[in-house]
Amino acid sequence: MPKPADFAGNVRVLNSVNAGWRLALRVVAYQAIATLATAAACYISGPRAALAALAGGGAMALGSLLAAWGAFGGGVAGAGVALGRLLLGTAVKWLVVIVGLYLAMAVWKLPAVPVLAGAAMAAAAFVVSMRFVAQRSTTRTNA
Numbered sequence: 001m002p003k004p005a006d007f008a009g010n011v012r013v014l015n016s017v018n019a020g021w022r023l024a025l026r027v028v029a030y031q032a033i034a035t036l037a038t039a040a041a042c043y044i045s046g047p048r049a050a051l052a053a054l055a056g057g058g059a060m061a062l063g064s065l066l067a068a069w070g071a072f073g074g075g076v077a078g079a080g081v082a083l084g085r086l087l088l089g090t091a092v093k094w095l096v097v098i099v100g101l102y103l104a105m106a107v108w109k110l111p112a113v114p115v116l117a118g119a120a121m122a123a124a125a126f127v128v129s130m131r132f133v134a135q136r137s138t139t140r141t142n143a
Contacts, residue, residue, distance in 0.1 A: 059100025
């Protein structure tokens, strides 16, 4: 089946790479907000606990940002390349998260519970924000 074309003969698409990149940045922003809120709540236990929450949530948000950059940074590509970028971005994300958590708890000796709380809240914000970001989005899908 041929792809629909506009009057200039260009192939139209439902979602652009830029739209996906903008959605990913919104999700990372939600993660950053959740991390800051968790750090503020952990500040009750002291500044080291707040710093620990920032480290854990920051690792998760940075990992998500790198995953988005890996998935959308190369421009338009075929399905196989796009899937490869997505998988590589996800692997990089979790590598960054694991290294970040290791640095925070083992090297910098920050308290483990706030580190894990910051990471967990940033991960939860990723899941929850997908519902709100998708509703606000102007992109369309065929699903």
